[in-house]
Amino acid sequence: MKILQLVLLGVSLGSIYSLIALGFVVIYKGTKVINLAHGSVLLAGAYAVAVLSPHTGFLPAVALGAVASALCAVVIQRLVAAMRTQNHLVLTILTIGVDILLATELSRRIGSRVLTMGDPWGGRRVEILGTVLPQARIAATVVGILFIALFFLVFRRTDFGVRMRASADDPRTAALMGIDQRKVALTSWAIGGALACVAGVFLAGFPNPGLDHTSGLIALNAIPAIIIGGLDSTEGAVLGGLIVGVTQTLVDGNASSLHFLGEGFGTVAPYVVMLLILLWRPSGLMGSKELNRV
Amino acid sequence: MTALRLEGIRLRFGGVTALDGLGFTVEPGTVHALIGPNGAGKSSCFNVISGHYRPEAGTVAFGDDDLTHLPPHEIARRGVGRAFQNIALSAHETVLDNLMVARHRLTRSGFVATALGLSRVRREERLHQARVTEIAEFAGLGGKLDTLAGALAYGDRKRVELARALASEPGIVLLDEPAAGMPSHEKWDIAHLIVSVRDALGISVLLVEHDMPMVMAIADRVTVLDFGRRIAGGTPAEVQNSPEVIAAYLGSSHPEAGAVTVSPAREETS
Amino acid sequence: MSETTTLRRAGQAAPSSSSRAGRAALVRRAAPWLLLLPLCAVPLYLDGSWLIIGILGMSTAVGAIGLTLLVGTAGQLSLAHAFFVAVGAYTYAYLAGESGPSAAGGLGLPTLPAALAAIAAAGLAGLLFSPVAARVGGLYLGVASLALVFIGEHVLKNATPLTGGYNGREVATLAVGGFEVNGGAPGLWVLGVPFTGRERLWYLALAVLVVSIVVAGRIVRGRPGRALQLMRDNPAAAGSMGVPAHRYKAAAFTVSSVFAGAAGVLTALAFEFIVPQYFTLHLAVLYLAMAVIGGLGSVPGAVAGGLFVTALPLVLDRFSGSLGFLAAPGSGGLDAAMFARFVFGALLVIVLIAEPGGLAGLWRRLRPSRR
Numbered sequence: 033m034k035i036l037q038l039v040l041l042g043v044s045l046g047s048i049y050s051l052i053a054l055g056f057v058v059i060y061k062g063t064k065v066i067n068l069a070h071g072s073v074l075l076a077g078a079y080a081v082a083v084l085s086p087h088t089g090f091l092p093a094v095a096l097g098a099v100a101s102a103l104c105a106v107v108i109q110r111l112v113a114a115m116r117t118q119n120h121l122v123l124t125i126l127t128i129g130v131d132i133l134l135a136t137e138l139s140r141r142i143g144s145r146v147l148t149m150g151d152p153w154g155g156r157r158v159e160i161l162g163t164v165l166p167q168a169r170i171a172a173t174v175v176g177i178l179f180i181a182l183f184f185l186v187f188r189r190t191d192f193g194v195r196m197r198a199s200a201d202d203p204r205t206a207a208l209m210g211i212d213q214r215k216v217a218l219t220s221w222a223i224g225g226a227l228a229c230v231a232g233v234f235l236a237g238f239p240n241p242g243l244d245h246t247s248g249l250i251a252l253n254a255i256p257a258i259i260i261g262g263l264d265s266t267e268g269a270v271l272g273g274l275i276v277g278v279t280q281t282l283v284d285g286n287a288s289s290l291h292f293l294g295e296g297f298g299t300v301a302p303y304v305v306m307l308l309i310l311l312w313r314p315s316g317l318m319g320s321k322e323l324n325r326v
Numbered sequence: 327m328t329a330l331r332l333e334g335i336r337l338r339f340g341g342v343t344a345l346d347g348l349g350f351t352v353e354p355g356t357v358h359a360l361i362g363p364n365g366a367g368k369s370s371c372f373n374v375i376s377g378h379y380r381p382e383a384g385t386v387a388f389g390d391d392d393l394t395h396l397p398p399h400e401i402a403r404r405g406v407g408r409a410f411q412n413i414a415l416s417a418h419e420t421v422l423d424n425l426m427v428a429r430h431r432l433t434r435s436g437f438v439a440t441a442l443g444l445s446r447v448r449r450e451e452r453l454h455q456a457r458v459t460e461i462a463e464f465a466g467l468g469g470k471l472d473t474l475a476g477a478l479a480y481g482d483r484k485r486v487e488l489a490r491a492l493a494s495e496p497g498i499v500l501l502d503e504p505a506a507g508m509p510s511h512e513k514w515d516i517a518h519l520i521v522s523v524r525d526a527l528g529i530s531v532l533l534v535e536h537d538m539p540m541v542m543a544i545a546d547r548v549t550v551l552d553f554g555r556r557i558a559g560g561t562p563a564e565v566q567n568s569p570e571v572i573a574a575y576l577g578s579s580h581p582e583a584g585a586v587t588v589s590p591a592r593e594e595t596s
Numbered sequence: 597m598s599e600t601t602t603l604r605r606a607g608q609a610a611p612s613s614s615s616r617a618g619r620a621a622l623v624r625r626a627a628p629w630l631l632l633l634p635l636c637a638v639p640l641y642l643d644g645s646w647l648i649i650g651i652l653g654m655s656t657a658v659g660a661i662g663l664t665l666l667v668g669t670a671g672q673l674s675l676a677h678a679f680f681v682a683v684g685a686y687t688y689a690y691l692a693g694e695s696g697p698s699a700a701g702g703l704g705l706p707t708l709p710a711a712l713a714a715i716a717a718a719g720l721a722g723l724l725f726s727p728v729a730a731r732v733g734g735l736y737l738g739v740a741s742l743a744l745v746f747i748g749e750h751v752l753k754n755a756t757p758l759t760g761g762y763n764g765r766e767v768a769t770l771a772v773g774g775f776e777v778n779g780g781a782p783g784l785w786v787l788g789v790p791f792t793g794r795e796r797l798w799y800l801a802l803a804v805l806v807v808s809i810v811v812a813g814r815i816v817r818g819r820p821g822r823a824l825q826l827m828r829d830n831p832a833a834a835g836s837m838g839v840p841a842h843r844y845k846a847a848a849f850t851v852s853s854v855f856a857g858a859a860g861v862l863t864a865l866a867f868e869f870i871v872p873q874y875f876t877l878h879l880a881v882l883y884l885a886m887a888v889i890g891g892l893g894s895v896p897g898a899v900a901g902g903l904f905v906t907a908l909p910l911v912l913d914r915f916s917g918s919l920g921f922l923a924a925p926g927s928g929g930l931d932a933a934m935f936a937r938f939v940f941g942a943l944l945v946i947v948l949i950a951e952p953g954g955l956a957g958l959w960r961r962l963r964p965s966r967r
Contacts, residue, residue, distance in 0.1 A: 066735050114949050121673050122948060124735055125888055128881055129944025136937040140930060252877075255739050263736060294754025303743035307728060310740055314731045376836050398835030407836075414833035416825050427822040431838030437847055440818035441811040447818065494837060 037163035038285040039278060044169035046277020047176030051231040052254035053261065053269035054183060055224035059105070060263050061200035062220025065123045069108055069131035070228055071248030075138050077101025077229025078149070078236050078243050085150030093150065094233055098226040104134065105225025106218055113217065139245035146242040155238045172234035179230060180270055183223075187266060196220060200264065253280070253299065256306035262319020271317065276302040328389030328405070329354050330375070330498050330532065335384035337370055337554070344370040345381065346554040352498060352547075357524050357531040359541045359562075362551035363574060368534045369411065371551070372500050375532075376408045377401040388498065403431045407496030409487045411503045411534075417476030421486055422455070424475050425462060428493035429454045458493055464526075465489035465519060481512045488516070492523065498530040499523065505537060513537060517544050542566065550574065635802055639795035640787055647794040648866060649910045654801040655862035657902030658808045660886035661895055662855025667884070668893025669816055670848035671828025672729060673738030677883040679748040680853040682875035683721045684860025685767075688714035689870060690758050692768035700760035707770045711861050718857025719850050726846030745877050752872035764871030767864045769793075770800075778865045801862050805899070808855060812895045815851065824848055825893075882906075885940050889947055891954025900955045909936035 052074065059067045067073070081090075081097035088096065108130050112123050153168040160170075187193040199206040199216045207213050228251065235250050236243035257276045261268025283290060284298035309317065330352040337345040345367045352358040360368050373379040375386055377398040386393040391404045402408075407428075415424050433454060435447040462471055465485050470478065475486055484504060491499045501520065505513040517540050523529050535541050541548065542562040550558040550565055552574040558565050565571055639647060663677045691710035693702025705713075725744060732740055752759045759765060769779040776782075778797040785791065815821050823844055827834040835841055864870050886905045890897030912932035951957050 066739060111945065111949065115952075117952055120735060121667075121671065121738070122892075122952065124673065124738065125884065126945060126948045128884060129888075129941050129948065132881065132885075132937055132941030132944065136934055136941060140934055249877075252742065255742055259736060259739055294750060296753075297750065300747050300750040303746050306740065307743050310728055310732050310736070314733070314736065316736075378832055378835070397840075398832070399838050399840045402836050402838035410830075410833055410836075414830035416829040418829075419822070419825055423822050423825075426819075427826045427834075427839070428837050430819065430823055433819055435819045437815060437820045437851055440814050440820055443810075443814050451818070490837070 034285070036161065038281050040163060040165055041169060042278030042281035043274060044173040045281055046274035047173050048231045048234045049254045049257050049276050050270045050273030051176055051179060051227045052251050053257040053273045054180065054266060055227040056254060056258045057263065057266050057269040058220045059224040062196060063109065063112065063217045064120050065112055065127065067108065067127050067224065068124060069127045069134060071251035072131045072134035072138060073101045073104045073225050074228035074232040074251045075248035076104045076134060077225070078232030078247065079138055079142065079147070081149055081229065081233050082147035082243055090150050090152060094230070097233070098229040101229035102222040102225040105221040109217055109221035135248055142245040146244050148242045149233050149236050151233065151237050153237060166238050168234065168237040175230065179227065184266070192219065253302065256302040259306050259316055260309050262316030264320055265316070265318035268316055268318030275305065279305055328497050330530065331387045333385050335374055335386070336382045337374055337379055338382055344554050345374065348554060348556055350549045350556055350559060352530055352532050354530055355524060355528060356546040357520060357533060357544055358547045358549065359533045359535060359545035360549050360551060361541060366551040367554040368551055369502060372408070372502055372534065375500060376406060402494060405497035407491040407494045407499040409491040409499065409501045409504055411506065413483050413487050415475040415483060415486055417474065419475060420472050421462065421467060421475055422458065422471040424486055425458045425490050425493045426454065428490045429458065431494060461493050462489055465492065466515070481508055484508065488519070492527070496529060498532060500532045502534050503536065505535060505540060513540055520544055632806070639791065639798045640789050644794040647798050649907050651794065651797050651801045651866045652863065653903040653906040654805045655859050655866060656886065656906045657899045658805055658862065659856050659859030659883060660890065660898040660902035661808050661812045662852040663883050664887040664890065664893055664895065664898035665812060665815065666848050666852035667887055669821055669828065670824040672845065672848060673735065674741045675738055675880050675884065676741035676744035677856055678875045678877070678880035679744040680718045680721055680856035681860040681863065681879070682748055682752060684714045684718040684857030685864035685870050686752065686759055687717040688861045688864055689765055689767045693766065694768070700765035701757050707768055708772050711770060714861050715854055715857040718860060719854040722850040722853025723846065726849045729849045730842040730845045745880050749872055749876055752875065759872065762872065764869055767868050767870055770865055797865055804858055804862060808858065809895055809899060816895060885944055889943050889954055891956030894954065894956030897954050897956030905940060908939060909933050912936055
């Protein structure tokens with residue numbers, strides 16, 4: 033039973049990571065940049081939710097927070113677009129600069145406080161299949177699945193999705209076909225930002241104590257997820273998120289028998305898995321191999 | 327003197343067959359042109375020879391060396407030089423540095439020796455700089471050695487690309503459209519340069535070029551590709567009158583069309 | 597050779613201008629060495645609390661040189677530099693440390709060999725990571741290298757017998773033949789100024805920095821540097837010029853880690869006590885900031901970036917009392933560390949958008965005489 037409980041907990045944590053990872057991947061597919069400021073974007077959205085929810089109620093606050101983090105992401109995209117270089121390495125470094133700014137400002141605002149989201153789930157637990165799970169995590173799983181499904185619906189079925197995929201595969205041809213690259217870039221960053229906010233709300237929820245100024249770092253846990261799944265694969269992001277979530281919960285849940293690996297190995301384990309997978313498949317499980325163009 | 331021999335090369339990307347049983351030989355000391363419409367497989371063929379693509383079947387041999395399964399740097403070490411079509415230089419480095427990198431296979435200084443500034447490192451540097459300077463002058467780049475490659479005019483960058491291939495002192499050099507995009511008089515400068523690469527340096531040349539008058543004027547042998555297959559080969563005169571070639575270039579609906587002196591009909595981009 | 601060989605093109609400089617250029621080149625070569633004189637005199641005039649800022653600045657500058665070689669010259673993004681710095685620092689502390697009653701053990705080796713072994717260990721760590729570096733390209737590598745920082749931090753916190761765990765461990769004083777390089781024994785006075793730990797360490801840091809600049813400059817301008825630069829700009833062309841890609845990628849990681857190891861040893865000597873909380877992602881990001889602000893691939897730029905990024909928060913902190921807009925640390929207001937972070941973040945963004953060449957690019961632009 034314990035294993036089942038851990039796996040279910042892992043899946044729920046993994047679905048949160050999947051949302052973050054999807055954001056990374058969408059932004060990467062849209063603009064070939066890894067947004068290393070994603071943690072701060074997440075923090076900004078969740079912070080907005082925490083500040084707004086006492087006034088507006090929880091759901092409107094989440095909607096507004098998602099808009100706020102989408103705006104943050106769009107601003108970063110504009111900065112990236114302002115650069116003269118096309119070098120993705122340098123563009124990615126730029127997002128680190130933005131991250132420093134955003135993270136510093138948010139930690140100045142948050143200070144040493146731990147903020148709550150005002151979510152309706154609180155600390156209640158539910159019994160499912162003989163296991164006890166926090167209600168907040170069940171909500172996270174349900175909402176995660178909903179958003180992931182919605183994302184794939186948009187990505188696969190709508191006009192926007194087609195444009196986006198076309199641009200990701202071959203930007204120049206897509207531009208020649210009349211697809212507005214700027215719009216695709218802005219939309220992909222906005223989607224990534226909004227997804228980060230939703231993930232942030234659940235990360236701050238029970239069983240975690242709330243949102244503090246370091247919560248943005250948790251977004252980095254999605255980094256092994258995107259590398260494991262493959263930077264340019266949306267399906268890979270979801271898979272990677274689940275692998276990271278389950279790995280982390282399993283290791284943490286068996287901490288006593290894994291004591292020789294040291295305290296808090298759970299957060300490191302996904303990175304170890306990532307390195308092993310990279311050695312085996314350098315472009316992740318589902319990522320496309322970079323074609324060596326001469 | 328060594329010959330470059332391709333036999334039965336097959337290369338596929340997914341379902342598309344890029345090269346289909348391709349074979350030909352570049353005789354030592356010749357300028358050998360590889361022509362064909364766009365998408366015929368010329369660049370793929372170059373990439374197979376220089377080790378950037380791995381063929382499914384067939385062999386590439388340079389003299390007694392089997393190149394087929396070697397990585398690019400090993401192929402370079404065996405004396406196959408290459409100039410790239412899309413100017414693959416380090417724009418922020420000087421012309422001299424861009425050429426010196428081609429001496430890699432001929433020089434020894436590693437990280438430690440270079441860091442220590444050993445006298446043999448400095449000697450090697452001086453020696454090879456002198457030779458590279460000669461090669462630069464040969465390619466018409468004298469006096470431009472200290473200029474940043476990115477600051478050069480297009481024609482000069484093409485020359486650096488060519489000079490860099492020569493600077494590795496190869497036995498054969500692969501030139502991928504060395505005169506593409508140049509005005510006519512500069513094209514003929516390059517044509518003369520290619521001829522003197524063969525005559526003065528004794529280096530065989532395998533050439534991809536779209537400019538037919540230039541190819542017909544300087545090539546000793548011509549191999550014609552279409553859909554990844556060799557459809558004709560021989561001296562320029564033989565090839566010019568081959569009906570298969572005319573059909574390939576002008577489409578089979580004009581079997582009576584004249585000699586191949588026009589630019590390829592199936593060309594999509596410039 | 598044919599007649600084209602003998603045909604010399606224009607560009608042979610007139611003799612008079614070339615001798616003037618020769619003199620200018622001489623001045624350019626000599627100027628940095630002249631700068632050394634005042635730097636050598638600094639310990640005579642500044643007290644220890646200022647010296648330590650300079651020592652830390654020079655130590656991190658050594659590490660920044662390593663990173664600019666890797667990211668700038670070789671074009672391999674690394675967010676793991678802090679890990680290799682930690683390997684240098686902790687290896688020295690462990691090898692040179694005495695095994696006593698305290699939590700952290702040690703081998704008690706002579707300190708100079710311990711320091712050299714620590715630098716080598718950092719290089720070895722880079723070499724061990726290089727299979728990943730060689731297989732994984734571009735942005736994948738950058739984010740994959742994050743793993744080292746997190747795994748490293750975890751090891752530092754948990755391998756208590758080696759590292760002292762969360763609480764950190766002491767760092768043995770470096771002594772060469774009985775002369776302590778960052779300690780007070782035997783006593784030494786120069787022009788009436790007592791030369792104790794920080795005065796002496798200043799010279800060691802300066803010497804290591806100068807050696808690093810010279811060595812890195814040679815590598816960048818020499819055969820290995822040219823190969824790395826072409827590999828960065830066009831991997832396919834580098835292969836066709838005979839550059840073995842895997843070996844050079846691995847070598848770049850190893851060399852960069854050697855510099856990081858030296859920085860680690862110096863930093864450890866300066867702190868005298870090291871804790872895992874220093875060698876985190878934050879430090880890795882700061883190193884990247886140094887390399888970028890200085891101008892990627894520029895050795896002098898990395899030095900300037902390293903000095904600036906390290907010294908700014910420390911200097912601001914010293915003046916925070918007199919700078920009205922800065923609050924005391926921990927008060928919830930804008931403290932010196934926070935302000936410095938705003939400056940770094942803003943500089944990163946501004947440099948990358950306005951002057952991608954960084955300080956080095958700016959320097960080149962301000963001297964229009966060249967090129």
